[in-house]
Amino acid sequence: MRDFTIRIAEPSDIGSVHSIMTTARSSMKEPELYVPDTPEFISRHIQDCGFTLLAFYGTLPAGFLIVRIPGEERDNLGYDLGFSKQELSLAAHMESAAVLPEYQGNRLQRRLISSAEAILSSRGYQYALATVSPKNFYSLRNMLACGYRIAKTTTKYGGLERHILLKSLGKTA
Numbered sequence: 001m002r003d004f005t006i007r008i009a010e011p012s013d014i015g016s017v018h019s020i021m022t023t024a025r026s027s028m029k030e031p032e033l034y035v036p037d038t039p040e041f042i043s044r045h046i047q048d049c050g051f052t053l054l055a056f057y058g059t060l061p062a063g064f065l066i067v068r069i070p071g072e073e074r075d076n077l078g079y080d081l082g083f084s085k086q087e088l089s090l091a092a093h094m095e096s097a098a099v100l101p102e103y104q105g106n107r108l109q110r111r112l113i114s115s116a117e118a119i120l121s122s123r124g125y126q127y128a129l130a131t132v133s134p135k136n137f138y139s140l141r142n143m144l145a146c147g148y149r150i151a152k153t154t155t156k157y158g159g160l161e162r163h164i165l166l167k168s169l170g171k172t173a
Contacts, residue, residue, distance in 0.1 A: 003057075023100055050095070
């Protein structure tokens, strides 16, 4: 297994994150299973709405994970699960992740998730949520291996079937 370093992304990393996202999507057998984000979305999640982790193999960007702090915004996945107002404030989304094809198979997505969970726990967040297409076997397998469970299957994002995944990061309030 290769050695990777993981750090919190900076505004200068927006292009690298977007490039990984589009390259990973184009290499998928079913690219419609992964919806890439815009550079503006990435920027907001580096600077304002959460944080983004970027993994490197040496000096080469290899993968990323965008973490969103939705608060009480209407798209907080906690609403789908009946969270209370307090629980909504303690929830974070594992929003988007991708690994370049040449680095897949090194459990990098799992490493990114684990790193993000440690940061979230240290900041007092208690719930990690995510959506995954039921057809996206690799992402679903990674999330389940990281201790997430399928809390609900529903239609999201303009009619796409998605599992809502949930993991408790610590003691509940």
